[in-house]
Amino acid sequence: MSEATIECSGLRRVFDDGLALDSLDLEVRPGTVLALLGPNGAGKTTTVRLLNGILRPTAGWSRVLGLDPERQGHELRHRTGVLTENAGLDDRLTARENLASVARLRGMDTVAAGSRVTELLEQFGMTSHADQRCQGFSTGQRRRIALARALISDPEVLFLDEPTSGLDPAATEEVVDLIDSLAKERGRTVVLCTHFLGEATRVADQMAILNRGRLLVSGSPERLAAELWPDVELRIELSAPADQAALDTLRRVDGVIGAVSTPAGAIVTMSRRERIPAAIGAVVGSGAQVFSAVPVERTLSDVYFAYEERLDPVHRGLRAADAPHLEAEAERVPA
């Protein structure tokens, strides 16, 4: 029996107007935040709809919380919460009414629904707007209410599509912290569809990049970065650009592959992280003043752009037909 909260294999969906998702294989463990990344039309929303059982797959299978979304969608949706790309609030209802109606639909009685709604309105700073109709709300306010709605039944799995879109920096920070605590402290599994790589970098334990319905790559950002950049880069800050003598000294250190001068010092490429102290020692030994030495950490964002640069000519404004070499390169990228 798999321990994965979400797993799917060969998941495929074809609409009348074409392929939306093809051969998706994923495994997401409990308490994990999965960043589902990709340009518009990549298949992120279709993935969420399939995993929450509102669409049926054309082929393949999936399990969420051990349930088959296709056959047990109703049971599954009792245990999931979804924030759709559009807030999906009824403008004619107040914030409280929007939340209360969903609480009732999720099986809460009037009293429980009322207290949960009040609690969430407070948590999302919307108490003073609780009894106003959503019609006049800003994008950020709508987003908060929609996020509160997704959390109303304290779901075990959360599908969040652009949760911070339209939020100001402080609110964004709060939402990112909330996602992090839901996963880390409360063991909730979160699928985060986003274009904001910064927030994904902060919270995601796992990333999956989709492009035109196909999964390009998935895994932890650290593992994917290690595959993309097997060498370690060390940024050394000196009092002046490294001179030739210093560069030669560095290149003689065992494990150092290369060293180049930069305006602030030097960047050293080495095969193993363990050789960092030796490289620093060599620079110090050469008489140079070392202010800092920082290994370059590759983030989810770097990984995304590395793949995006190589694999998505459409997203970069090129037509696939104009860049056949990029298509060919796509086939060679490790999955």
Next chain:
Amino acid sequence: MTATLERERWRPDRAVIAAIVAKDFTAIRRSKAIVLPMLLVPGLLLIALPGGIAMFARSRPAPDLSTLLSNLPHAIAAPLLAVAPSQRLLLLVNGYLLAPLFLVVPLMVSAVIAADAFAGEKERRTLESLLHLPVRDQDLYVAKLLVAFVPSVLLSWAGFVLFAIVSNSIGWPVMHRVFVPTLPWAVLILWVTPAVASLGLGIMVRISARASNTQEANQLGGAVIMPLIILAVGQATGLLLLSPGMVIGVGAVIWLLGLWLIRGGMKRFDRDRIASRL
């Protein structure tokens, strides 16, 4: 397959249906685009028009209807010829000719609300979040039907009560008695009107689920509902000439047709199909 499996064990979830109905009633109540036609048209047709006729009948000398009555079917002409000439206009118009309006109103009101049921949700971009909730397809469908059915029937019944009050009170100096409702009227209102509403809904909810916005739903629905309205206008007065038993029979046929359409629509209603068009 999913739909089949879930349908086999479907039992209406009253709490869920009630929650959707309550939410939609609140939203509809605040929607001028729905409330205004819902109140204005019945107000004009069921209250202002019969009230005006009654006012006319009591304030002017009785018009000579003999030529008209001689051209009417005997079943209508006979009771009119049996009353005083001053009472004939009011009895003819308010007692017979306005009957079709009580079939037009539920058709129209149910069509207006039903058009909003799914197409309106799509237009407001609220449908996807609704589909992501633990609401069974059938519960959602039934709730959306009720949201349109209940107001259309209640409005028709309330309109009829007001029609009767207005007609009898304003027309009292002319008629000197309560002349509506009669037994055929009561059967028409209590039995045939809801049947007609169910027929309109059977058509409109299907159309609404397929249309991408309310305007499209109204346009498509209008093309189907309009012939029904014409049929209603043409035949309703005739219903009042039938025996109550016959009217019940006609109502039963309309009910069966409406329920057949609703059942078919529910069978075909499928989350996947709706979500595919979002």
